[in-house]
Amino acid sequence: MPSENAYIFDAIRTPRGRGRRDGALHEFKPVTILASLLRSLQQRNGFDTGAVSDVVMGVVTPLGEQGGVIPKSAAQLAGWDESVCGLQVNRFCASGLEAINIAAQRVMAGAPELMVAGGVESMSRVAMGSDGGPWQEDPETAFKVGSVPQGISADLIASVDGYSRHQLDEWAVRSHERAAKAGHDGAFKSLIPFQDGVGLPVLARDELVRANCTSQALAKLEPSFVKMGAAGFDDIAVSRFPAVRRVEHVHTAGNSSGIADGASAVLIGSRAAGEKQGLRPRARIAATAVVCTDPTLMLTGPAPATRKLLAQAGLSIADVDLFECNEAFAVVVLRYIKELGLDEGRVNVNGGAIAMGHPLGATGGVLVSMLLDELERRDRRRGVVTLCAGGGMGIATLIERV
Amino acid sequence: MSSNAVQGWQLTRFDDGIVLAALDLPGKVNIMDDHFIAAMESLLGHLETARDYTGVILTSAKSVFLAGGDLKRMVQSRAGQEASLYAYFENLKSYLRRLERLGRPLVAAINGAALGGGYETCLACHHRIALRDMRLRVGLPEIEFGILAGAGGVVRLTRLLGFEKAVPFLTEGLAADVSTALEAGLIDDVADDAEQLIAKSRSWILAHPQARQPWDRLDNALPAHKLDAAQRRALLLEPGKLTRRLAGSPAEFAAQRTMALSAESLSMDFDAALRYETRVLIELLRTDYARNQMQAFLDRKSSKPAAAQKVAA
Numbered sequence: 001m002p003s004e005n006a007y008i009f010d011a012i013r014t015p016r017g018r019g020r021r022d023g024a025l026h027e028f029k030p031v032t033i034l035a036s037l038l039r040s041l042q043q044r045n046g047f048d049t050g051a052v053s054d055v056v057m058g059v060v061t062p063l064g065e066q067g068g069v070i071p072k073s074a075a076q077l078a079g080w081d082e083s084v085c086g087l088q089v090n091r092f093c094a095s096g097l098e099a100i101n102i103a104a105q106r107v108m109a110g111a112p113e114l115m116v117a118g119g120v121e122s123m124s125r126v127a128m129g130s131d132g133g134p135w136q137e138d139p140e141t142a143f144k145v146g147s148v149p150q151g152i153s154a155d156l157i158a159s160v161d162g163y164s165r166h167q168l169d170e171w172a173v174r175s176h177e178r179a180a181k182a183g184h185d186g187a188f189k190s191l192i193p194f195q196d197g198v199g200l201p202v203l204a205r206d207e208l209v210r211a212n213c214t215s216q217a218l219a220k221l222e223p224s225f226v227k228m229g230a231a232g233f234d235d236i237a238v239s240r241f242p243a244v245r246r247v248e249h250v251h252t253a254g255n256s257s258g259i260a261d262g263a264s265a266v267l268i269g270s271r272a273a274g275e276k277q278g279l280r281p282r283a284r285i286a287a288t289a290v291v292c293t294d295p296t297l298m299l300t301g302p303a304p305a306t307r308k309l310l311a312q313a314g315l316s317i318a319d320v321d322l323f324e325c326n327e328a329f330a331v332v333v334l335r336y337i338k339e340l341g342l343d344e345g346r347v348n349v350n351g352g353a354i355a356m357g358h359p360l361g362a363t364g365g366v367l368v369s370m371l372l373d374e375l376e377r378r379d380r381r382r383g384v385v386t387l388c389a390g391g392g393m394g395i396a397t398l399i400e401r402v
Numbered sequence: 403m404s405s406n407a408v409q410g411w412q413l414t415r416f417d418d419g420i421v422l423a424a425l426d427l428p429g430k431v432n433i434m435d436d437h438f439i440a441a442m443e444s445l446l447g448h449l450e451t452a453r454d455y456t457g458v459i460l461t462s463a464k465s466v467f468l469a470g471g472d473l474k475r476m477v478q479s480r481a482g483q484e485a486s487l488y489a490y491f492e493n494l495k496s497y498l499r500r501l502e503r504l505g506r507p508l509v510a511a512i513n514g515a516a517l518g519g520g521y522e523t524c525l526a527c528h529h530r531i532a533l534r535d536m537r538l539r540v541g542l543p544e545i546e547f548g549i550l551a552g553a554g555g556v557v558r559l560t561r562l563l564g565f566e567k568a569v570p571f572l573t574e575g576l577a578a579d580v581s582t583a584l585e586a587g588l589i590d591d592v593a594d595d596a597e598q599l600i601a602k603s604r605s606w607i608l609a610h611p612q613a614r615q616p617w618d619r620l621d622n623a624l625p626a627h628k629l630d631a632a633q634r635r636a637l638l639l640e641p642g643k644l645t646r647r648l649a650g651s652p653a654e655f656a657a658q659r660t661m662a663l664s665a666e667s668l669s670m671d672f673d674a675a676l677r678y679e680t681r682v683l684i685e686l687l688r689t690d691y692a693r694n695q696m697q698a699f700l701d702r703k704s705s706k707p708a709a710a711q712k713v714a715a
Contacts, residue, residue, distance in 0.1 A: 021623065021670070021671035021674065022671070022674075026670055026671060026674045027670060027674045027675070027677055027678040027681075028678075029666055029669065063627040064625055064626030064627030064628070064629075064669070065625075065626045065627075065666075065669055067627070124670075125623075125625060125669050125670060126625060126627065127625075130625075130627065196681045197681060197682070197685050198484045198681060198684045198685050198688070199484060200484050200485060200488055200681065200684075
């Protein structure tokens with residue numbers, strides 16, 4: 001057990017906007033989106049910003065207006081005390097949760113501090129992949145590693161495990177249905193409607209959700225990664241997993257996560273630091289874990305990360321009430337459920353990134369806020385948040401209400 | 403050549419299918435007021451249904467091409483009116499957007515001063531030709547009123563010239579004479595007299611049947627991380643220059659917001675940038691400085707005839 005508990009005092013998020021030129025949040029630069037959320041966090045909780053030691057934020061494409069330690073810039077733009085530090089974290093899709101884990105670990109190590117952690121990503125303004133990197137733009141690395149784009153990995157997993165297009169589409173429909181119902185039922189307590197600089201409403205709900213999504217409609221979508229596979233990546237995938245003979249291209253825009261804009265912010269700290277500001281803990285971060293798995297399958301990290309997490313905490317699957325497994329692609333969740341033998345009624349109960357979008361760096365914090373909302377609504381105790389990430393990485397965090 | 407009546411305009415149609423639309427609003431000067439909105443509604447209603455023309459020349463039937471926005475309306479802006487102001491400006495801006503997307507070449511034949519809203523209307527044309535006239539001025543002087551060129555002026559000029567070249571015109575409100583305007587790229591050509599103005603406009607239209615705005619390409623945004631070194635340097639240095647020029651001035655805030663908008667507008671889609679421009683305009687309209695500047699201008703204007711009468715007496 002850690003010497004000190006890391007508490008979550010609050011966890012909020014912006015609505016997720018369509019991450020395209022016609023998306024509702026596209027007008028707003030990422031530092032504005034994040035600063036606006038930081039101001040909301042302060043207003044909801046009334047703490048002195050000078051009591052916050054650090055703002056740790058995941059950003060997956062930290063370039064241009066999204067670059068240069070944006071958490072620090074956002075704290076300044078929000079008018080927070082000059083003593084507040086900023087840290088930008090990148091672990092691909094795991095960035096937001098990694099930021100939260102870093103803050104929690106610092107508290108567990110004895111720092112008597114308040115911190116804000118989460119993430120921000122405007123995918124409509126800074127396109128995914130525009131930062132390049134060795135996998136994308138260094139042939140030597142490509143030859144040696146045999147890396148393939150994530151969409152190919154998703155299709156490869158489906159081919160290895162034998163998931164059909166229909167099964168994936170069914171999960172996607174469920175994601176939309178659950179998200180629509182949760183939104184309708186007011187389950188998203190932590191969603192802060194986004195306003196512009198003069199107070200006009202801009203977006204009050206997750207923009208991508210389609211309540212009337214059907215598997216018939218999804219079945220008509222073209223698979224997204226056929227061309228990419230034909231360009232040579234299918235051959236690389238098959239050479240690493242010869243048993244599959246060929247990669248079935250079963251992922252589409254409909255059963256993959258949506259491109260989105262958004263931010264998340266979680267207020268974390270020691271009990272004493274919270275008490276000084278009159279804050280009541282909503283939960284504690286009981287454990288954190290990262291793992292790395294096969295780089296070509298790439299997206300299979302969540303199950304081993306969850307196992308490692310629960311082993312650390314001395315718990316079993318049965319001790320966990322709810323799971324949030326990021327819906328990067330439908331196959332990620334289906335495999336997670338199967339690998340851990342989960343009841344799918346306990347996984348992504350309010351929908352996921354297929355319905356609401358995956359604003360890369362922000363998603364970890366988004367999932368923490370959704371999980372905490374739902375644990376409170378059901379009056380349950382424990383939940384796990386997990387995401388797959390580039391290179392085969394997986395990350396998991398155990399949340400326990402107090 | 404034939405003529406027909408569309409409210410607020412004198413329309414002439416040439417044999418080559420080019421429509422000459424001369425703005426002729428009630429009152430001495432064309433202003434971007436409710437008459438302008440009505441005139442645009444009727445002109446666009448006409449042009450969007452009659453598809454039998456090859457291009458349009460926009461000009462003025464009065465000595466001033468088109469003066470600025472409806473200050474009398476804007477000066478009444480108060481906190482709490484954000485939603486109605488937003489709707490008002492989005493509607494006003496929609497006419498210029500429809501104009502530049504008629505699918506026919508559109509030339510501004512600038513035969514008189516085109517400042518503020520007047521020049522913003524010119525920016526919604528595909529090509530700008532001005533009459534060589536010592537007194538003719540074009541530009542976006544909104545900053546004098548503590549506001550910004552919110553009918554697309556900031557967004558269009560920034561996309562037309564680039565951030566570093568647009569900034570002086572936006573934050574200093576320079577009213578450029580014809581040769582300065584030509585050199586800076588605010589206008590594309592100059593004509594010696596009214597006849598040549600129309601002749602040049604007609605030949606440009608005939609030579610550019612496919613004309614369309616550069617910002618109507620799908621990939622019209624230029625994300626900050628894709629700017630070249632000189633552009634990024636401008637983003638670094640211009641804020642400091644502005645502060646040096648305006649520190650402590652009551653106009654500083656408006657100039658800051660205008661420069662920020664200009665910079666940000668490039669990183670997003672054109673239509674999104676137009677909406678964002680409206681939001682920043684409303685932010686400025688709510689300031690005391692803007693209201694005082696606009697009111698002082700209106701007071702000066704309304705006292706002018708009285709002063710002239712006094713002198714005459």
